[in-house]
Amino acid sequence: MQRLLAGVLSRTMPALTAWLQHADAAYKFVAAEFAHLPKHMQMERLIEANVLLQIEGLATIPAVAKALARDELDIYGWVYRIENGEVRTFNLDSATFEPITDAPINAPRGVPTLQPRVSAETCDTDIESVR
Numbered sequence: 001m002q003r004l005l006a007g008v009l010s011r012t013m014p015a016l017t018a019w020l021q022h023a024d025a026a027y028k029f030v031a032a033e034f035a036h037l038p039k040h041m042q043m044e045r046l047i048e049a050n051v052l053l054q055i056e057g058l059a060t061i062p063a064v065a066k067a068l069a070r071d072e073l074d075i076y077g078w079v080y081r082i083e084n085g086e087v088r089t090f091n092l093d094s095a096t097f098e099p100i101t102d103a104p105i106n107a108p109r110g111v112p113t114l115q116p117r118v119s120a121e122t123c124d125t126d127i128e129s130v131r
Contacts, residue, residue, distance in 0.1 A: 026050035048097055051077040052090065 026049035034045045055077050058064050067073035077090035079097055088097040 022054075023050045026053050029053075047079055048090075051079055055090075 023046070026046055029049050030042055030046045034042050037045070055075050058075055059068060064073065064075075068075075077097075078100070079088045080086075081088070087100045089100045090096075091098050
């Protein structure tokens with residue numbers, strides 16, 4: 001993700017480059033909405049945006065979409081911070097990633113979508129339920 005954020009993808013590592021292409025939409029979102037933030041905060045937004053876009057992608061798979069429509073499936077979006085072991089989960093009610101210990105055990109129904117919202121206080125990504 002750091003290489004993607006830096007705009008440096010290597011031709012000598014085609015497998016890595018192909019894998020990072022899945023995060024290209026998240027990169028474009030962050031570049032457009034959060035370019036004014038310091039790089040470490042852009043990286044946080046990139047990781048979070050990528051998780052949410054992957055959830056959106058999963059929700060388009062016919063079997064997943066049917067299970068969501070029947071309320072038979074919950075999709076969780078988690079971000080793992082390797083430097084301290086913290087796991088954050090997306091809370092649809094607050095539209096933020098929160099430490100998993102503070103998040104509700106039962107995920108609210110719905111699939112998040114990216115909607116930019118930049119505020120001086122939080123600089124978080126605003127998420128809106130599509131269901």
